[in-house]
Each structure stands twice: as structure tokens, then as C-alpha cells.
Amino acid sequence: MIDALSNRSGWVGPWTLLKKELLRFWRVSFQTVAAPVITALLYLLIFSHVLDKHVQVYDGVAYTEFLIPGLIMMSVLQNAFANSSSSLIQSKVMGNIVFVLLTPLTHLQFFMAFLIAAVIRGLVVGLCIYLVAMWFVDLTVANPWMIIAFGLLGSALLGTFGIIAGIWADRFDQMAAFQNFIIMPLSFLSGVFYSIHSLPPFWQKISHLNPFFYMIDGFRYGFFGKGDVSPVLSLLIVGASFLVLALITLKMLKSGYKLRS
Amino acid sequence: MNHPAIHIQGVHKNFGALHALNGIDLAIEQGEFFALLGPNGAGKSTLINILAGLIAPTAGSISVMGFDVQKQYQQARQLLGVVPQELVFDPFFNVREMLRFQAGYFGLGRENDAWVDEVLEGLGLADKAHTNMRKLSGGMKRRALIAQALAHKPPVIVLDEPTAGVDVELRQMLWEFIKKLNRDGHTIILTTHYLEEAETLCSRVGMMKQGKVVALDSTANLLNKFSGKHLRLTLGDVRLPHDVERLVRHAENGIYTFALTDMIQIEFVLSSLRASGIKVIDMQLNEADLEDVFLSLVGNVAVEQPLMANHHE
Numbered sequence: 001m002i003d004a005l006s007n008r009s010g011w012v013g014p015w016t017l018l019k020k021e022l023l024r025f026w027r028v029s030f031q032t033v034a035a036p037v038i039t040a041l042l043y044l045l046i047f048s049h050v051l052d053k054h055v056q057v058y059d060g061v062a063y064t065e066f067l068i069p070g071l072i073m074m075s076v077l078q079n080a081f082a083n084s085s086s087s088l089i090q091s092k093v094m095g096n097i098v099f100v101l102l103t104p105l106t107h108l109q110f111f112m113a114f115l116i117a118a119v120i121r122g123l124v125v126g127l128c129i130y131l132v133a134m135w136f137v138d139l140t141v142a143n144p145w146m147i148i149a150f151g152l153l154g155s156a157l158l159g160t161f162g163i164i165a166g167i168w169a170d171r172f173d174q175m176a177a178f179q180n181f182i183i184m185p186l187s188f189l190s191g192v193f194y195s196i197h198s199l200p201p202f203w204q205k206i207s208h209l210n211p212f213f214y215m216i217d218g219f220r221y222g223f224f225g226k227g228d229v230s231p232v233l234s235l236l237i238v239g240a241s242f243l244v245l246a247l248i249t250l251k252m253l254k255s256g257y258k259l260r261s
Numbered sequence: 262m263n264h265p266a267i268h269i270q271g272v273h274k275n276f277g278a279l280h281a282l283n284g285i286d287l288a289i290e291q292g293e294f295f296a297l298l299g300p301n302g303a304g305k306s307t308l309i310n311i312l313a314g315l316i317a318p319t320a321g322s323i324s325v326m327g328f329d330v331q332k333q334y335q336q337a338r339q340l341l342g343v344v345p346q347e348l349v350f351d352p353f354f355n356v357r358e359m360l361r362f363q364a365g366y367f368g369l370g371r372e373n374d375a376w377v378d379e380v381l382e383g384l385g386l387a388d389k390a391h392t393n394m395r396k397l398s399g400g401m402k403r404r405a406l407i408a409q410a411l412a413h414k415p416p417v418i419v420l421d422e423p424t425a426g427v428d429v430e431l432r433q434m435l436w437e438f439i440k441k442l443n444r445d446g447h448t449i450i451l452t453t454h455y456l457e458e459a460e461t462l463c464s465r466v467g468m469m470k471q472g473k474v475v476a477l478d479s480t481a482n483l484l485n486k487f488s489g490k491h492l493r494l495t496l497g498d499v500r501l502p503h504d505v506e507r508l509v510r511h512a513e514n515g516i517y518t519f520a521l522t523d524m525i526q527i528e529f530v531l532s533s534l535r536a537s538g539i540k541v542i543d544m545q546l547n548e549a550d551l552e553d554v555f556l557s558l559v560g561n562v563a564v565e566q567p568l569m570a571n572h573h574e
Contacts, residue, residue, distance in 0.1 A: 005339055016365025024353050095349035099359075099409060102313055102343055103366035104335035261316045 014109035017100065021117030025083055032083070032121065037128045040075045044068065044133065047193060057195045061224055065140075068133045070192035072126045073154060073219040077212065080122030080155035081162040081183055084114045088166025089175045092259075101260065107253035111163065111246070118159025123151055142225030149235060150219040157215070157242040158183075163249050167258050186212045196228050211241050264327030266291045266417045266448035267312065272321035274307050274472075281307045282318070283472040289450060289465075291326070291416070294443050296459035296480075297452045298555060299469035305452045306346060308469075309421050313343045325417055339367060342415030344407050346422045350394040356405050357381070357390040360412045367413035380408045383438035385431070400428050407435065417448045424455060436462060460484075460551040468558055476558050483554050491553075492519040492527060495543035496534070505533045520553070 025032040048064035055063045091097035100110065133139065141147065169175040190212035196204050207213050208229075218234035221227035227234070253259070265288040274282040282304045289295045299305050310316045312323050314334050322329055328336040351359060360380065364373045381387045384404045389397060397405060407423060420439070424432050440462070443449050453459055459466060459480070466483055468476040476483060497515040508530065511518040519530055527546075534541065 005336055010368070012368045012370050013366050016362055019365075020354075020362050023358075027353055091351075094352070095345075095347055096351040098315070098345050098347075098349060099351070099363060100366065101315060102338060102341075102345075102410075103363075104338045104368070105366055106335070256317070260314065 013103065013105050014113050017105060017110065017113035018116055021083075021087060021113055022120060024087060025117070025121050032079070033125055033128060036075050036079050036125050037132065040071045040129045041132060043071055044136075055194075057198070058224060058226055062137075064137055066195075066220075066224075067193065068130075068137060068139060069220040069223045070216050072129045072133070073150070073216050074187045074190070074192045074212075075129055076122040076126035076151060076155050077158045077187060077215060078183060079125040080118040080158040081165070082179075083121040084118040084159045084162030085166040085169075085175060085178070086162075087114065087117075088163065089169050089172060092166070092170070093172065097259065107250060111250055111253055114163050115156060115159050115246075118162055119152065119155040122155035122159065126151060126155075139223060141223055143222045143231075146222030146231055146235075147219060148222075150215055150222060150238065153235070153238045153242055154215040154219065157211070157238060157245060160242065160245040160249050164245065164252065167249075167252055170258070186210055190216045191228065192216055211237065214238050263291065264324070265289055266293065266326060267450065268324045268327075269308070269312075270322050272308065272311060272323060273319045274304070274311065274316070275319045281472050282311075285321070285469075285472070285474055287467060287474055287477065289448065291448050292443070292446055293465055294440075294449045294463045295451065296463035296466045297450060297469065298456065298459060298466060298551075299452075302471075303469040304472040305469055306421060307472075309343065309419055309452070312419065313341065314338060339413070340415055341417050341419065342410040342413065343419045344410040344421055344423055346425070348399065348402050348406065350397075350402055350405065352393070352395040355391050355393050356386055356397070356408070359394060359405065360408055363409045363412040369413055373412075373414070376414050377412060380411050383434075383441070384408050385434050400431055403427050404431060404435075411442075416446070417450070418442065419450045421452050422454065423451070424453065424458065432458075456551040456555060466551070468555060470558065476554070480551070484549065484551065486554070489520055489522045489549045489553060490524070491545075491547040491549065492521055492530065493517070493543075493545040493547065494519070494530075494534075494541055496539055497542060499539045501539070502533050502537045505530055 044064070044067060047067055052063045057063065057066045088097070091100070105113075130139075165175060165178045169178065189207065190210050191207065196207045196213065199207065214229070214234035214237045217227045217229055218231045218238065221231040221234070267287070267289040269285050269287040272282055272285040273280070285304075285308060297305050297308070307316070311318045312325070312330060314330050314337070317331065322331070324330065325337040325340050328340065330337045354362070357377065360377045361374070364377060378387075381390055384407060386401070386404050386408055389401055389405075394402070394405060403423070407420070410420075411418065418439070423435065427435075436458070439449055451459065451463060463480055465479050466476070467474050478486075491510075493516060495516050499515075501509070501517070505519075508519045508521065508526065509517055510520040519526075521527065521530075531541070
């Protein structure tokens with residue numbers, strides 16, 4: 001009977017959890033992929049219609065061009081957060097989180113599965129917006145590695161934040177508060193729709209405290225080769241923020257905070 | 262070395278001021294069919310949650326086939342299949358997908374599919390394999406929940422109230438399948454409110470009360486110790502003589518149940534009733550069952566007479 005221990009492979013467990021998390025959002029991709037793509041395109045349509053002829057943020061860059069990378073990144077971040085947070089809160093409220101808690105999966109494997117699923121959801125949404133936007137605007141790419149680096153790190157950061165929110169929240173309204181009072185203001189006030197150089201000095205300073213600002217700015221740098229701050233600084237800040245949140249999440253998972261009492 | 266399937270040593274659990282478990286020591290050997298009984302609040306579910314790693318004990322330890330559930334949780338959980346008491350499910354997937362996922366979490370891939378089919382068959386879920394969990398009836402959800410706990414073919418299986426609110430058909434089917442698993446060498450631990458289930462299925466019984474194990478013996482021995490008999494007399498609305506009244510265990514609608522420890526007492530009861538001029542309308546004599554053992558150890562959980570409020574003005 002003890003051979004129940006020998007015939008298992010180390011990768012199958014975490015891979016299965018990742019596969020389940022991917023299938024979970026893919027089964028409802030109309031809501032989890034199509035809807036955010038439509039929302040982003042509506043923003044694009046309205047803002048470019050209103051502002052394209054009136055606002056120029058960088059020399060030689062039309063407003064619509066300026067807007068697209070910001071919109072893509074904002075959607076990547078919001079959807080990475082939404083994936084891990086809503087999966088966890090649903091499993092907790094439904095009670096089916098117990099099926100995972102009863103397994104030999106380690107807290108690191110649990111973290112990695114939810115993290116990678118969140119990154120993939122964020123990037124899939126971002127890629128869809130990019131592909132559709134390409135029909136309207138010819139986007140330049142100055143530094144693809146920066147785009148990839150910020151896309152990965154940004155979605156990982158928000159995916160991790162979503163895990164924390166999902167573990168912490170006990171009810172759907174608490175999760176909605178997280179969305180509406182933290183994620184939405186931070187993403188709208190991060191310079192998606194404007195360059196922070198157009199702000200009064202005080203608000204520029206405040207914007208520098210917003211981690212979303214560095215993710216948007218760095219991601220945009222990848223397209224135009226210019227940004228409000230140095231992309232290396234942004235990369236360091238985003239990378240460090242991810243590490244800190246990842247360590248907090250792993251500590252929460254290891255202690256069983258709110259999941260095991 | 263042959264470790265016990267489950268070894269519980271000095272387990273305490275406090276929830277704030279509440280002492281849910283007060284020092285549990287219990288060893289369940291491999292291959293046993295064991296029943297854990299006790300009234301609500303006795304601590305059964307707390308104990309199972311500690312065993313499953315869902316909560317941590319305040320003190321003490323539990324091991325599964327020699328592996329500590331906290332320090333060697335991966336091995337311990339690999340060997341353990343726990344059916345949760347709550348009827349939970351994942352609405353995104355169908356039955357077969359859930360079972361494959363569940364086995365996958367335990368590191369098992371497609372090679373396990375034959376076992377998944379066996380579980381589906383054994384629990385009467387085969388024709389529901391492609392039905393979404395959300396669309397299953399309550400009884401079917403319960404079967405799926407049991408199937409999920411068995412998906413990784415655990416040598417030690419814990420069924421926490423598996424038949425609560427479940428139709429007769431499933432109960433029979435479930436027990437046939439679980440008995441087969443037990444014959445194949447799986448250790449089964451069962452908590453149930455249906456004492457007759459424990460009596461017919463389990464070779465050994467542990468009874469809990471207020472966070473302690475108050476009785477632990479083979480089912481046969483427990484029943485022998487309480488080898489009393491039940492005398493059920495239909496008497497109608499009568500006033501019983503005092504010396505007879507003290508033997509009454511239960512009275513309802515003129516039907517009196519007397520708990521007897523000796524056959525001699527039958528003669529005593531009947532002659533005493535005759536002397537008081539009480540007519541016996543009907544009479545039944547029953548063997549004691551696990552419920553009597555349970556009641557005598559755990560206390561009478563029957564409804565007590567409410568005190569009538571007296572108004573003195």
C-alpha cells in the first residue's frame with residue numbers, strides 16, 4: 001500500500017493545478033478575455049476620437065499611439081489581478097478550496113500555479129488588445145525586451161497581489177472594495193491616459209509613489225524608446241515590488257493564514 | 262516496520278477558551294474499518310481536520326502510516342483521502358475532469374484513469390461522468406465528493422458523515438464499494454450519526470465526548486459489555502409503580518421502554534404491573550444496540566422535559 005508514495009511525479013501536481021486554473025478562465029473566456037478587450041478598445045475609440053488632434057505627449061507620437069501601450073498594460077495588470085483574486089475568493093466562498101488544501105502540493109507550488117495562470121491571463125488579454133489595435137494604428141517597437149520584461153513582471157506583480165487579496169478577503173464585497181479602492185485608482189492615476197509631466201509638481205511627486213506608474217511607463221518605453229523616468233529604474237522598482245509581495249504571499253501561504261486555521 | 266494507519270498522540274485543540282480536544286490518544290491499525298462516534302460538538306470533525314492538515318493542533322501529533330501530518334505533510338496527505346462533510350464542488354468542471362484534476366494534484370497522470378473509472382462505476386457515477394458538477398443533484402454531488410477523495414487511491418480513507426442526507430440506494434452502493442476497498446487493504450475511518458451503520462460495518466469503535474475518547478473497543482466487545490435488553494411495553498395512559506418507573510428509559514404515547522440488565526427483571530416488571538392492575542396491551546423484547554452503548558456513555562441525548570414555568574403572584 002505504501003507504494004502510493006512512489007508512483008508520483010513531482011511536476012504533475014503543480015502542473016495540474018496550473019492547468020485547472022487556465023481552464024477555469026478559458027471556459028468563461030467571453031467574460032475573462034473578450035470583455036476586457038472590448039473595454040480597452042472602447043477607451044481607445046473614445047479617447048483617441050476626442051484627444052488625438054489636441055494632445056501630443058511626445059514629439060512625433062500621436063496621442064492614439066501614446067495611449068495604446070498604456071491601455072494594453074493597464075488591461076494586463078487588471079486581468080492578472082482579477083484572475084488569481086477571483087479564483088481564490090470563489091473557491092473560498094464555494095468551499096472547494098479544500099480540494100487543493102487536502103493535497104500534498106507545497107505552498108510554493110500553490111503560489112507558482114496561481115501566479116503563472118494570472119500572468120498568462122494578463123498577457124493573453126494584452127496580446128488580444130495589441131492585435132486588434134494594430135488594425136488601427138501602426139505601432140513602433142523600440143525595445144521588445146523591455147515590453148516583454150514589463151509585461152511579465154507587471155502581470156506577475158499584480159497576479160501576486162491578487163493572491164494576497166484572494167487569501168485575505170472572506171467575501172465578494174471585500175474583494176470588490178479591493179478592486180474599486182486600490183486597483184482602479186492606482187491604474188487610472190498611473191499615466192495611462194497622460195504623461196505625468198503634464199501634472200502639477202505635487203501630483204507628479206504623488207505619481208512617483210504609485211507602482212503602476214513605473215509599470216506603465218516602462219512598458220511604454222519599450223514601444224517609443226522614451227518615458228517619464230528611466231526604464232532601468234522602473235524595472236528595478238517593479239522587480240523589487242514583485243519580490244517583496246512574493247515573499248509576503250509565500251509567508252502567508254506557509255503559515256496557512258485564512259486558509260488553514 | 263508496520264506503522265498504524267493513523268496514530269494520534271496527546272492531541273489538544275483550543276479555540277480561544279473552548280477546549281475542543283482534550284488529549285486524544287488513538288491508534289488505528291492498517292486494514293481496520295473503524296468508527297468514530299460522538300454527539301455534535303464532541304470534537305470528531307476537529308480531529309479529522311487536524312488529521313487532514315486543515316487545522317493545526319494546539320499540542321500533540323498525528324501520523325499517517327508513520328508520517329507526521331505537519332512535519333511530513335506531503336507523504337501524510339498522499340496516503341490519506343478525506344471526504345469533507347460539507348457538500349462543496351467546483352462549478353467549472355464535469356465529474357471526470359474533477360477526478361482527473363484531483364488525482365493530478367497528487368501527482369497521478371493518465372495511468373490513473375482506470376482507477377478513476379472504477380471509482381465512477383463503484384459509486385454509480387459512470388453515466389454522470391460528463392455532467393457539470395453544478396448540474397448534479399444533491400445525492401450525486403455527495404457521490405462525486407466521495408469519488409474525489411478516492412481519486413488518488415489513498416490507502417487510508419476518512420469518511421466524515423458520508424451518508425448525511427443521502428438516499429438509501431446510495432448508502433447501499435457506497436457501503437458495498439467501501440467494504441470492497443477495505444477487503445483490498447484500505448483502512449477506513451468513518452464518522453456517522455447512523456449508529457446501525459457503524460454497528461454493521463465497523464470492527465472497532467471509538468466514542469468521543471467533549472473532546473475525549475470515552476470508549477474504545479471492538480464493536481462486539483462494546484455490545485457485550487452492554488448486554489442489556491430492551492423491553493417495550495404498550496400500556497396506555499397509566500401511573501407506573503415507583504420501583505418500575507426507575508427502569509424506564511423512554512416513554513412516549515403510552516409506550517414504555519425499559520432498560521434491563523438481567524432477564525430476571527422481566528418477571529419483576531410484569532408482576533409489579535399486574536399488582537398495580539395495569540394491563541399490558543403489547544410487548545416487545547429487543548437486544549441492546551450501539552445506540553444503548555452510546556447513550557449510556559455519552560449521556561441521554563433524548564429531549565428532556567421542559568420545566569413548566571410557575572407563576573406565583
